[in-house]
Amino acid sequence: MRGELEGVPKRYALPIALGIILLFGAALRLYDIGSVPTELDADEIDLYNSAYSIATTGHDVDGRLLPFLYSPVTRNPPVYAIAAYGSALIFGRTALGLRLPAVFFGLIAILLLYGIAFELTQRIDIAS
Numbered sequence: 001m002r003g004e005l006e007g008v009p010k011r012y013a014l015p016i017a018l019g020i021i022l023l024f025g026a027a028l029r030l031y032d033i034g035s036v037p038t039e040l041d042a043d044e045i046d047l048y049n050s051a052y053s054i055a056t057t058g059h060d061v062d063g064r065l066l067p068f069l070y071s072p073v074t075r076n077p078p079v080y081a082i083a084a085y086g087s088a089l090i091f092g093r094t095a096l097g098l099r100l101p102a103v104f105f106g107l108i109a110i111l112l113l114y115g116i117a118f119e120l121t122q123r124i125d126i127a128s
Contacts, residue, residue: 014124018114025110029103034096044084044098047077051085080105 046061053061083101091097118124 018111022107022110025107026103029106033099033103034094040095040098047081048084048088048093048098051081055085 050061053059059065080101083104084098087100088094088097091100
């Protein structure tokens with residue numbers, strides 16, 4: 001039948017297909033992550049600095065006690081900033097350390113997209 005993996009029992013075909021898609025997505029996101037682009041983006045640095053300031057002083061970089069709730073210039077996602085700060089603690093304040101949460105959240109997005117497609121259609125063949 002078209003769309004099935006040859007020689008694989010049907011109940012294992014979907015997890016194997018999702019695993020292959022996730023591996024491909026991880027490979028695309030991780031390829032040369034430390035040097036492409038060659039320098040960190042201003043948003044990456046700003047999110048790290050905000051999370052670092054909150055972790056060390058309890059206030060954001062503007063000195064506000066309620067971080068991430070309001071900024072006249074940008075809207076910073078708190079979960080990503082905290083993940084970037086934690087990743088930088090583990091892997092160092094390098095491009096890899098600051099970009100690794102983007103890889104993680106990108107892979108989660110693939111799984112969420114599959115889940116949304118399945119919920120909308122109730123058909124595994126369309127979702128996968």
